[in-house]
Amino acid sequence: MKHSDLPLNKVLLGDCIETMESLPEGSVDMIFADPPYNLQLKGDLHRPNNTKVDAVDDDWDQFESFQAYDEFSKRWLKAARRLLKPDGTMWVIGSYHNIFRVGSILQDLGFWMLNDVIWRKTNPMPNFRGRRFTNAHETMIWVAKDKDARYRFNYEAMKSLNDDLQMRSDWTLPICSGGERLKKDGVKAHPTQKPESLLYRVVLSSTQPGDVILDPFFGTGTTGAVAKKLGRNWIGLDQDKDYAEMAERRILRVKPIEDLELLRTESKRSAPRIPFGSVVERGMLKPGDVLYDGRRRYSAKVRADGTLVTADFKGSIHQTGAFVQKAPSCNGWQFWHVEQKGQLVCIDAFRERLRAELN
């Protein structure tokens, strides 16, 4: 799949399900969807008979409208699943009115749940009647296409964004207001415009520059604006011409971050692999040098071929570390140290030095 086969960085007007079905299979890296939940379905539904409405019928009404919502959800989620690349992921946001239905259907369709992420609003609408808890959050579900997908998660970038602590499943962010909120004739243009900060974190966590991000319920185009800012491609679907025009105008004004280096998310995972043997080969350690664990409980000797040897074991730095600790596994780079000027220095420092040479 080449990007050139896709209508990139524009809004496609029309029914989102039909549009998705017309786009090439397995072509999209990530989907962000903010589906409607207040469908005005009642008029379209046919009760099996025309009997007078009573309490029982009320229940029936409710059931039938859930069923209609489920049908709609299944259709667009199936179309979305078809569009996703095998290792692509999808985010769906909703509230308690619809998110449980969406979540169940996602599981039924074979999507694999990675996280449910809570958007905690710093400034939610208060509850006026005092009959419930202030509804101060929305829920996002993040899924991979299936259980074994090798999806993208920019762990280190998320950790950096959170002061070097793992990013949690609850995100505290304000709602979209002030200058960021699109207005038309002085009133808000769209009822559910999402804040760019929310999309920033979504996009930064699960895509890389150049990826294709699709939003089937584009609205005022927050997904596109953030995608452009972060150097990703976007495709917006919407059936409302006014929204589509507003979104395109909005995104036109967005300036991408130019220096791609600033966008690159660090991933230790993709750092070049350094075999321990090269540390010996390069003379940073010599055969016969003695390694210790951090507290000098264990020791081992370096051999010329980059293995270690103890009184009763021979093997890689990892195997030997695991053996002396009687542990199932061990990261030898972190475990072993060498004495330099009376201090124990972790051998991982040698690996870092070799990596720096390669960069």
Added chain:
Amino acid sequence: MKHSDLPLNKVLLGDCIETMESLPEGSVDMIFADPPYNLQLKGDLHRPNNTKVDAVDDDWDQFESFQAYDEFSKRWLKAARRLLKPDGTMWVIGSYHNIFRVGSILQDLGFWMLNDVIWRKTNPMPNFRGRRFTNAHETMIWVAKDKDARYRFNYEAMKSLNDDLQMRSDWTLPICSGGERLKKDGVKAHPTQKPESLLYRVVLSSTQPGDVILDPFFGTGTTGAVAKKLGRNWIGLDQDKDYAEMAERRILRVKPIEDLELLRTESKRSAPRIPFGSVVERGMLKPGDVLYDGRRRYSAKVRADGTLVTADFKGSIHQTGAFVQKAPSCNGWQFWHVEQKGQLVCIDAFRERLRAELN
């Protein structure tokens, strides 16, 4: 319905669905349920230090399929619905593995959703493999029996509990540990014991003294312990004799609180931690912006993930500040400034602004 028709303040041993079906219809004011989560774990998980994570692998959490789990859920939820008084409410807690299925079924059965409430854990288990966001919350769904029910919500009590601000739908509470955690021979007695603080808030918000509270998955009896403490009646159902005995012994030791004022939580919380990443995410600084120290001796560029970069270093605001000064450590918030209208402004000002939003 008189209370005398009910087996109050004891644990009923056996299958919870059968037991519920044997109790009188419309007799219970509130139900709190912590059903099996249907975790689908396979293989062991080790921490980075090679210790094994003690996961939930109990028989009662094993279901063959989503369908089997749904059938089970429908059965117990129907039985629970029959037991509830017309104006009673029910709470169900779960995680992303099961809560979407439970939520859908609740809606299908005609329950009326009042809130979904997020329990944010202050001290969740971290994510060891770095492949997801740290799963730091669980979800509770609070429902009335139907749309027009005149359910109980102690609005003022909740507001008082929250420093005279409306109680929100996200609750920040620690997990159950330390002395509160029931142990048997030194190891945790139950894999999923809930903290009493969580149940305090549930019970205090939606019941009044003298009410009957039923828990169909009683386990070690946290619901009963809190109910007794708060002067409510409780009924616990469980099929495990050991758990039942442990719970009864535990509740026997509980002393009811006479002065409810004591339950007020002093929540003059310390200043919330603001990661530098949020300043970028929120657009207060943009990737590529240049930061200087107060005397413009050093400069660094902001990256998209909230790290800084200089000619020969990349890292957090603190690490980078320390590096350029060749100092062992540095408070980046105080050290770095940005030029605005020709003036250097300390980036700590941004942190203050974000803190103010969190009030």
Added chain:
DNA sequence: TTGTTTTCTGAATCGACGC
């Protein structure tokens, strides 16, 4: 006795790659 450091643990759907 008191302050400091180390250890332990909690509802977890938790790898990638080559042969």
Added chain:
DNA sequence: TGCGTCGATTCAGAAAACA
């Protein structure tokens, strides 16, 4: 596709151990 090998990965709070 299945299996073995290599290698990457943790935060907060309480309790225990130690100084």
